[in-house]
Amino acid sequence: MILSPDQMILFVIWGIPINATIFYTWIVMAMLTGVSMLLTRNLRADVPPNRWRTALEVIVQSIQSQIEEIAQGPSRHLLYFAGTLFLFVAVSNLLLVVPGFEPPTSSLSTTTALALSVLVAVPLFGITSRGLGGYLKTYLQPSFIMLPFNIISEASRGISLAIRLYGNIMSGAVIAAILLTVAPFFFPVIMDVLGLLTGMIQAYIFAILATVYISSATKPPHPSTTQKDKS
Amino acid sequence: MSIDWITVAAQLANFLVLVWLLKRFLYRPILDGIDAREAEIAERMQVAVRAKEEANAAEAVFRAQQAALQSEQATATEALRRQAEEEKDALLKEVHDRIDRERTAWAAHLQDEARSFTAKMHKAGGHALLELTRKALIDLADETLEARIALHLGKQIAAMDQDLEHAAGAADDAVIISHEALPKPIEKEITIALQRRFPKIDVRFEADPAMALGLSLRIGGAQLAWTVDTYIDGLDTHMTDQLAAGSEVRPQ
Structure with missing residues (x-):
């Protein structure tokens, strides 16, 4: 039984084996980009938006309002990053119901890559916001004794993000596969429906946590609040 | 559970590409469009x-x-109203004046008509009275009216003897004026009557058509006259009274 789509080599391009994770990631990317291009072409301010564009605006503005609520201020770069995280994870998880589709988020490599991108984005946003010195000082807060703990905390954030998303999506897919062999009709449907809900929740949690981590690095620490992993 | 680090690297690259693609084709157009x-x-x-x-x-x-x-409209309306009022007053005054003038003219015309009618009546009445009197005198007494007038004047001269002498003073002529020339016998009788009282006086007879029927004697500062005017006036008064009374009496 293949638990990870990384092990499914679909084809080889120029000697590079393309596994299911990368291939289905490209499909998700193509879908997101294609729909975006389709709906945002011929965008003019004097033309009233149609229902699809309105739906897209609602999605983007909802993401933006969530991010602004957490970050306590508008930030387009954070929207690009966290919004893409959410949309990618959400669409990948929603496509779980498509027969034959292997969600890329069920691969630990994908979730690790996303967690690494968050781990890299946090100091980048922090340095951009506070400067290098200002960002490094946060590791010494409240005192230099906390430096190793802060470093461990940063690392554990990434690991927890990656493991959480991978575990939820992979387990859902694995459980659905196992139930498919036990009871081929009824239980897989229920598990897939549950997987849709879990996938959306995980996408939301992943994006929210990334936003929290990044915004905590970009704004001065509040003495009365502590960063907690919401999972 | 294993991590394929090549896939990790590829997914990192894919994710960064996806960030750029969505930034290029989703977020920026949507947000710019919203903005x-x-x-x-x-x-x-x-x-x-x-x-x-x-x-x-x-x-x-x-x-x-x-x-x-x-x-402006109110002012113009007020001005027009005032002008109309003034014109109305002027027209009313003009009409009243015209009515007054016409009434005055009509009254004057009525008075003229009445005067003319009265004069005609006076003349016609006097003429009829004289004719009737003359005819009655001729029929009843074989007398002429002029003779009776001359006789009446002679009686008056006799009755006013003292007064007439006193008023005549030292006058040496007397003038007898009549409506028309008197018959010679009458003139003679009158001359005799006067000269009986004033022997040296010269008697002269004159005719005045404007004078009413009768005789007028002027001697010195004295004047004695008898005309039918008083009778005609009496007749006129009588007829006026009768007309006034007749207008109140309904015909039977």
């Missing part, structure tokens, strides 16, 4: 606000013009 629409809405709101302000200003100007127009 542009908000800017357009804000601009339209500004335009609407300006249009509203202009409309308010235009409304204020219009109301001011309307008020001024109403004031």
Whole structure:
């Protein structure tokens, strides 16, 4: 039984084996980009938006309002990053119901890559916001004794993000596969429906946590609040 | 559970590419479109606000013009009313004056008519009276009216003997004026009657058609006359009284 789509080599391009994770990631990317291009072409301010564009605006503005609520201020770069995280994870998880589709988020490599991108984005946003010195000082807060703990905390954030998303999506897919062999009709449907809900929740949690981590690095620490992993 | 680090690297690259793609084709167009629409809405709101302000200003100007127009209209109406009132008063005064003039003229005309009628009646009445009297005298007493007038004048001269002498003084002529020339016998009788009282007096007879029928004697400062005017006046009064009474009496 293949638990990870990384092990499914679909084809080889120029000697590079393309596994299911990368291939289905490209499909998700193509879908997101294609729909975006389709709906945002011929965008003019004097033309009233149609229902699809309105739906897209609602999605983007909802993401933006969530991010602004957490970050306590508008930030387009954070929207690009966290919004893409959410949309990618959400669409990948929603496509779980498509027969034959292997969600890329069920691969630990994908979730690790996303967690690494968050781990890299946090100091980048922090340095951009506070400067290098200002960002490094946060590791010494409240005192230099906390430096190793802060470093461990940063690392554990990434690991927890990656493991959480991978575990939820992979387990859902694995459980659905196992139930498919036990009871081929009824239980897989229920598990897939549950997987849709879990996938959306995980996408939301992943994006929210990334936003929290990044915004905590970009704004001065509040003495009365502590960063907690919401999972 | 294993991590394929090549896949990790590829997914990292894929994710970064996806971030760029969505930034290029989703977030920026959508957000820029929203911003542009908000800017357009804000601009339209500004335009609407300006249009509203202009409309308010235009409304204020219009109301001011309307008020001024109403004031001018009221002034013009008042002036026209006053002018019409004055013209009405002038026309009424003119009409009243004209009525007064016409009434005065009509009254004068009526008076003239009445005077003319009265004169005609006077003349006709006197003439009829004289004719009747003359005819009656001839028929009943074989006398002429002139003879009876001359006789009556002689009696008056006799009755006023003292007074007449005193008034005549030292006059040496007497003038007898009549409506028409008297018959010679009558003139002779009168001359005899006068010369009996005034022996040296020269008697002269004159005819005056304007005078009523009768005789008038003028001697010195004295004048003695008898005419039918008094009778005709009496007849006139009698007829006027009869006419006045007749207008109150209904015919049977």
